[in-house]
Amino acid sequence: MQNLKLITKIIKNSTELDLAYFWNNWLSLLSVVIYMATNILFIDIIFSKVNNIAGYSRDEILLISLTSQFWFFFTSMIFIKNIQNFIKDVNRGDFDLILSKPLPSLLYTMFRNINLLAVLREGVPSAFLIVVVIKWTNLNLEFSNIAFGILIMITGTFISGIINFIFSLPVFWLGQSQSIGDAFYQLEDLSGHSNFVLEAYPNILKIFFTFFLPTLVSSSISTSVLVGKSNAVEMLAASIFVFITFSMILKFLWNLGLKNYTSASS
Amino acid sequence: MELYTRIMTFTFRSFLAYPLEVVAYVLKYFTKVIFLIAFWNVTLGSTNLFTQKELIAYFLLATSISDITMADSGNLGRTLRRSIRSGGINQILIKPMNAIFYMYSETLGQIGTKIILAILSLLVALTINPPTTPLSALLFIFFLINSFCISFAYNLFEGSLALNITEVNGIKNAMHHISRLLSGQIVPLTFFSEHLRNLLLVTPVPYLAFVPISILTIKTIDSNTLAQILIAIFWSITLNLLVLSYWRTSLKKYDAAGN
Numbered sequence: 001m002q003n004l005k006l007i008t009k010i011i012k013n014s015t016e017l018d019l020a021y022f023w024n025n026w027l028s029l030l031s032v033v034i035y036m037a038t039n040i041l042f043i044d045i046i047f048s049k050v051n052n053i054a055g056y057s058r059d060e061i062l063l064i065s066l067t068s069q070f071w072f073f074f075t076s077m078i079f080i081k082n083i084q085n086f087i088k089d090v091n092r093g094d095f096d097l098i099l100s101k102p103l104p105s106l107l108y109t110m111f112r113n114i115n116l117l118a119v120l121r122e123g124v125p126s127a128f129l130i131v132v133v134i135k136w137t138n139l140n141l142e143f144s145n146i147a148f149g150i151l152i153m154i155t156g157t158f159i160s161g162i163i164n165f166i167f168s169l170p171v172f173w174l175g176q177s178q179s180i181g182d183a184f185y186q187l188e189d190l191s192g193h194s195n196f197v198l199e200a201y202p203n204i205l206k207i208f209f210t211f212f213l214p215t216l217v218s219s220s221i222s223t224s225v226l227v228g229k230s231n232a233v234e235m236l237a238a239s240i241f242v243f244i245t246f247s248m249i250l251k252f253l254w255n256l257g258l259k260n261y262t263s264a265s266s
Numbered sequence: 267m268e269l270y271t272r273i274m275t276f277t278f279r280s281f282l283a284y285p286l287e288v289v290a291y292v293l294k295y296f297t298k299v300i301f302l303i304a305f306w307n308v309t310l311g312s313t314n315l316f317t318q319k320e321l322i323a324y325f326l327l328a329t330s331i332s333d334i335t336m337a338d339s340g341n342l343g344r345t346l347r348r349s350i351r352s353g354g355i356n357q358i359l360i361k362p363m364n365a366i367f368y369m370y371s372e373t374l375g376q377i378g379t380k381i382i383l384a385i386l387s388l389l390v391a392l393t394i395n396p397p398t399t400p401l402s403a404l405l406f407i408f409f410l411i412n413s414f415c416i417s418f419a420y421n422l423f424e425g426s427l428a429l430n431i432t433e434v435n436g437i438k439n440a441m442h443h444i445s446r447l448l449s450g451q452i453v454p455l456t457f458f459s460e461h462l463r464n465l466l467l468v469t470p471v472p473y474l475a476f477v478p479i480s481i482l483t484i485k486t487i488d489s490n491t492l493a494q495i496l497i498a499i500f501w502s503i504t505l506n507l508l509v510l511s512y513w514r515t516s517l518k519k520y521d522a523a524g525n
Contacts, residue, residue, distance in 0.1 A: 019321035027436030034445040045457045179287040183294035200308045
């Protein structure tokens with residue numbers, strides 16, 4: 001109950017902070033619309049020269065853009081922002097202030113800023129643009145695949161948040177981990193999103209990017225399930241397994257990191 | 267000049283203080299290039315539009331040129347934006363030095379590793395796909411300098427905007443998305459229809475990456491190449507004059523914290 005209250009306060013505070021920058025809000029909206037328009041143009045340019053990408057048609061590739069958008073807005077606007085603040089705080093010694101608060105430190109650090117307004121303001125128009133240009137009749141979507149695909153997409157987004165957080169934890173030992181985090185985020189973006197489909201990988205890399213460095217779950221695997229190219233139940237089970245495993249790894253490493261953390265006031 | 271070199275060296279050394287960060291930075295750089303090439307390899311697998319060698323050379327060149335000139339992530343623009351938003355620019359403005367040179371030196375120090383990697387990538391790419399004639403080599407250098415000038419204006423425009431609106435992430439992202447696609451950084455402009463390509467070549471954007479790369483294959487200067495040279499010079503001069511004037515005007519209006 002206390003955690004729920006905390007999260008509600010955080011959302012309210014983040015929204016007020018976001019509304020303070022009027023021009024940036026509208027320009028951010030313009031930015032995502034332009035981004036999506038250029039991405040659609042990019043895909044159309046490619047499909048003017050090729051018939052498919054690793055067996056995916058134009059509309060199936062646009063569908064992976066849609067699932068990538070879901071991942072992008074939740075990960076970059078909630079998890080990544082909080083991760084960047086966390087790294088900065090440890091680096092500058094401000095993290096002591098968080099530890100001194102009577103709050104669950106991991107939860108508070110992960111969700112200190114939840115800018116839901118920005119996610120909705122920018123995510124919805126961007127997704128709407130793709131929804132409009134996809135020729136849905138060209139896609140062979142079944143109800144069960146849609147349901148499982150969405151579940152995998154949501155689980156995958158949380159996995160992404162967790163693993164990005166894990167890659168920021170070296171800051172406890174090294175004092176800085178921004179480039180380490182950035183390197184992983186870029187790897188995740190390029191390997192699991194950015195129009196890169198599951199079927200383009202050889203089996204060994206599929207396993208690696210699903211279980212060991214899970215970058216494929218939220219977009220590539222969920223899209224593969226949505227269009228019926230992968231077994232929905234197996235993929236959902238795999239994503240839940242990965243989610244639980246990496247949650248435990250995060251919790252373990254967080255506690256280990258806190259023990260090793262030399263605060264500014266120590 | 268010595269002062270700016272010291273600023274650059276100091277910032278670069280601050281970054282080197284975290285060796286694992288440097289390793290991660292190097293990994294990040296190569297991840298970008300490898301996945302870009304892998305994506306196009308998968309995409310063009312069944313066609314004969316590009317050979318494997320041409321593909322690798324193209325994207326190594328596109329990435330390295332846009333990194334050296336700061337056209338890709340607008341690093342100078344980012345330094346300017348951040349210092350304006352945090353108010354850090356006030357400390358620079360009150361000192362007897364050029365704020366733009368200061369910021370440029372600091373940025374060069376921050377991205378020193380990236381520049382070194384980009385130069386190495388450029389050399390590898392030029393070894394794989396060397397200029398066809400001495401003339402194309404000379405023109406490549408000319409267009410590289412030109413790309414730097416256009417990119418400088420582009421970065422400074424971003425900083426000037428921040429003086430007026432403070433938080434310009436949105437418009438910066440929009441500018442980057444357009445320039446990445448239309449400059450040939452993520453897709454060669456040969457994929458565009460001829461009409462669209464010709465139209466784009468009148469604008470400054472393709473001169474950031476696509477034109478310097480495509481010039482490597484020319485053998486003689488024809489009317490098209492001549493037109494490209496003139497357009498490139500025109501945009502380099504015009505954009506820099508306009509943006510410098512915008513920067514100065516914005517700076518005069520800038521209301522720093524503490525005023």
